[in-house]
Amino acid sequence: MELPLVRAVVPRIDVLAEAGSTNAELRASADEVAAWPHLSTVITDNQTAGRGRLDRTWTAPAGTSLAVSVLLRRLPSRVDLRGWIPLAAGAAMADAVADQLPEHAVEVKWPNDVLVDGRKICGILAEATTEAVIVGTGVNTTMTPDQLPVPSATSFAVLGVDVDVDLLLVRYLTGLDGLVSALAASDDALLSGLHAEVIRRCATIGLAVRVSLPGDRLLEGVAVALDGEGRLVVRADGVDHAVSAGDVVHVRASRA
Numbered sequence: 001m002e003l004p005l006v007r008a009v010v011p012r013i014d015v016l017a018e019a020g021s022t023n024a025e026l027r028a029s030a031d032e033v034a035a036w037p038h039l040s041t042v043i044t045d046n047q048t049a050g051r052g053r054l055d056r057t058w059t060a061p062a063g064t065s066l067a068v069s070v071l072l073r074r075l076p077s078r079v080d081l082r083g084w085i086p087l088a089a090g091a092a093m094a095d096a097v098a099d100q101l102p103e104h105a106v107e108v109k110w111p112n113d114v115l116v117d118g119r120k121i122c123g124i125l126a127e128a129t130t131e132a133v134i135v136g137t138g139v140n141t142t143m144t145p146d147q148l149p150v151p152s153a154t155s156f157a158v159l160g161v162d163v164d165v166d167l168l169l170v171r172y173l174t175g176l177d178g179l180v181s182a183l184a185a186s187d188d189a190l191l192s193g194l195h196a197e198v199i200r201r202c203a204t205i206g207l208a209v210r211v212s213l214p215g216d217r218l219l220e221g222v223a224v225a226l227d228g229e230g231r232l233v234v235r236a237d238g239v240d241h242a243v244s245a246g247d248v249v250h251v252r253a254s255r256a
Helices: 022-027 079-100 165-186 194-201
Strands: 013-016 041-044 065-072 106-109 113-116 119-128 133-140 208-213 217-226 232-236 239-243 247-250
Touching: 013 022, 022 041, 022 065, 022 119, 022 133, 041 165, 065 165, 079 106, 079 113, 079 119, 079 133, 079 165, 079 194, 106 194, 133 165, 165 194, 194 217, 208 232, 217 239
Parallel strands: 013 041
Antiparallel strands: 041 065, 065 133, 106 113, 113 119, 119 133, 208 217, 208 247, 217 232, 232 239
């Protein structure tokens, strides 16, 4: 991958023929601030030991998807606001995907699954280090229908599009940098505009949802908002519950 557009905007990019995990590659170097500055990026189209949210494994046939990890050092000083970072990544990736799929509905299922026409095309995993946050994304590019991991997934190829990887990534990386840098400058998701950008792409708000919570607990209700820390507010039996982590299922496709 030549990626001239990406190389023009990031300070360092390592394109690997194969990697166990691009997040792990960056995590091993995250303390080397001078060598790995803000927005340094690792990319491969053959990730062999990827992880998703809730410690799920994530694998794909070689050459059918992109694994992209980016190192963020411009962070909000308030630690409680860092939960917005994966949400910012979801919004930025949704915009990048939508640029190349203008005739499709591109949204984000909270917290950070990018959906096209209700099917998952990208997942995101953010991990904190001492001085940085690493955001990893996996995007289904050339997967055929037989290669999709689950029936609810999709890819650019399935949708009949030959994705421009360089354009996709530069749109994502610049969008993510802009959203996170604005959050860091203001220390406020509302004032920075990040809250509005996430809501604009969020498919979950207004839907009936079922949330699997830690401890084998289940919460069913209507997703009504995102709070100041990016948590999903679910109203159940007249009581609002702020969910910071959980596996969300959209119970129905129409707005509640």
